[in-house]
Amino acid sequence: MPLGLTITINDQATGFISRLNDMLQSVKLRKVMARGTERDVRDHLIDYDKRNPNKHVNNGWRRTHVFRDAARATHGEAIDRGIRISINHPMIGLRYHGGDIRPVKAKALAIPVDPSHPAADPRAAEAYGNSPRKFHHLRLIQLSDGKAALVANDRTEIKKDHRKGRAGKYRGKEVLGGVYYWIVQKAHIKKDATVLPKERTLLENAVKYADDYLEPLDE
Secondary structure: OOOOEEEEEEOOOOOOHHHHHHHOOOHHHHHHHHHHHHHHHHHHHHHHHHHOOOOOHHHOOOOOOHHHHHHHOEEEEEEOOEEEEEEOOHHHHHHHHOEEEOOOOOOOEEEEOOOOOOOEOOOHHHHOOOOHHHOOOEEEEEOOOOOEEEEEOOEEEEEEEOOOOOOOEEEEEEEOOOEEEEEEOOEEEOOOHHHOOOHHHHHHHHHHHHHHHHHHHHO
């Protein structure tokens, strides 16, 4: 699984090579361009995070703000004849390129169940963003179709008894535990190039940052 993503901008990337090449000769200009481009990538990731909440967030799943965290892990620097923007977050490369997630230290992956699924436990929304190891009331079951799941143990639900003549007393009801996680061998992430700004946009903005820096020096 990719550990991050690096965007490298240099004089071989695209278009207006001669002008860009002249700018990339200067270390100061490369640093100016790196700072501005880093800011562009950060802003884009934060906006992407706002526009792409988890599809089940209205069903009780909490937001994990993966792309906002990726923005915080973005760093720009000047390199030889170019600039480099590094995003040290595992999900960005995977979302940008697409691909499969496979277990590394475990034998299988635990995927949180959609809280609206008929088999979901009433409290299954708390599984999202958390490891199954956090929960000590789950057990593994094998389903008839060959799938597997982690489900909550049977539990007794205690409620106040409001029936006539029973005020102040309690009654118990056995509740069958529902699904918290599906157990799978791999999970597929769809490719989405919009998670990052277009390369042409980054290049044009980088040149603009250099121009803005040079303009006061020409006066």
